[in-house]
Amino acid sequence: MDTRLLLLADSRLPAGGHAHSGGVEPAATAGAVTDLASLSDFLAARLSTAGLVTAALAAASCSFAHSSRDHAVVRAGLGGQLHDHGGEGGRDGEGLWRVLDAEVDARTPSPAQRTASRAQGRALLRVARTTWPHPALDALAAHSPRDHAVVRGGPREQLHDHGRWGGGPHHPVVLGAAAAAAGGTPRQAAAIAAYGSVTGAASAAVRLLGLDPLAVQQALAVLADDVDAVAARAAAEPDDWAALPAVSAPGLDLLAELHLRSEVRLFES
């Protein structure tokens, strides 16, 4: 992996990830993650569900970003997609970004997680456009849903309509396009997404529970082969986006919803 992709995978990437726990905060609040053993189980489960779906979406986005660089390529090479998804705006690259956006929504039943995904997508898009300018990133900025249903606030926080607050592209879609912009392959985009699906949560657990960071690092190392396997599986591009993995994790969905309604929140999600 070259340095551009290492920069994209690095947790110090200034894309807002530090304020998202991947469900660890509500899991800790609920008593489901309390120590290293329960964290390891949580991470393994997260990887095989949300991790796989995110990685597959990132790979699909990366692949599409490479091909959509030239619209002629899109028209010639993705005729099937155009027919299958047709509809409004479905005749060009921009329309297809919206189709991919809908594929993410379809795999993200929790409104709280959709909001978190778009918040992280907006933040990553800002960094990526500054760092690796690319037409696919511009297309994402211009053609993502602007006003998404806003889901914020617990009992103490009133709900406000913040205009585009809830809008913008989903995180895995931006990650895939950013990987393409940085010269990466779909397999590499999947690897970064799968890796991030466990490292962000692990880091939140260290901060929240005071776990031994060396022990958590070792637990991540134990998961490394699984991360690679998930990335490989995620990069097996189906002919049609509808056939991308759609594993659900109802427990994570519920935790995300509970989190949004809880009184004390250190992390956005």
Place this chain on the structure above:
Amino acid sequence: MGGMHDHDPHPAAPPVSRALRLGIGGPVGSGKTALTAALCRSLRDELALAVVTNDIYTTEDADFLRRNGVLSDDRITAVRTGCCPHTAIRDDIAANLDAVESLEELHRPLDLVIVESGGDNLTATFSRGLVDRQIFVLDVSGGDKVPRKGGPGVTASDLLVVNKTDLAELIGADLAVMARDAGAVRGERPVLFTSLREDPAAAAVAEWVRGVLREHPHPHHAPHPHAAASVNEP
């Protein structure tokens, strides 16, 4: 964009006017929210304002500002910082930038957006990518040694506010020592002593903010360097 493009990491920005961004940082409990409320009360009739709070645990600060009715609810937004308040204002400003821009989009044109940091330690400082000016708020109850300890907030902030002077006698803090030590590390940069208990309008600080706004091309300022990279502004 021609030859310039290679040297400019930011795509040419549309001429979006934007508000002055003012960071208010400082240790836990020093009076950041009280100062934010005071500035809102003093300036809201002459300036279009909005506030972003960075609470550590809850939406306490945002709730306080809303309860006190210093601004309408939809001009106040709370950002969560994942246990790391300094990260959110310095290393990874994404959530705060997003909040600032959303408020600006919703209430355009704004003159001033205040970003209150979560309470932190003396090493915390705002990134220039997030704010144009920053105020660091200490209070006398931390002891008169604090300015001597330094740190980027004390030495480099655009304005140092030493608050709770009404408590100086109780604490046994020598304000002259604080002024001398702060002056020694700050050079020309201003220091103001306040008691927000006794002067809930923070008149001197509000006057300093007015001065900053006069210096800046008013009422609306140059596009922020990151503006062009944000969503829906291709």
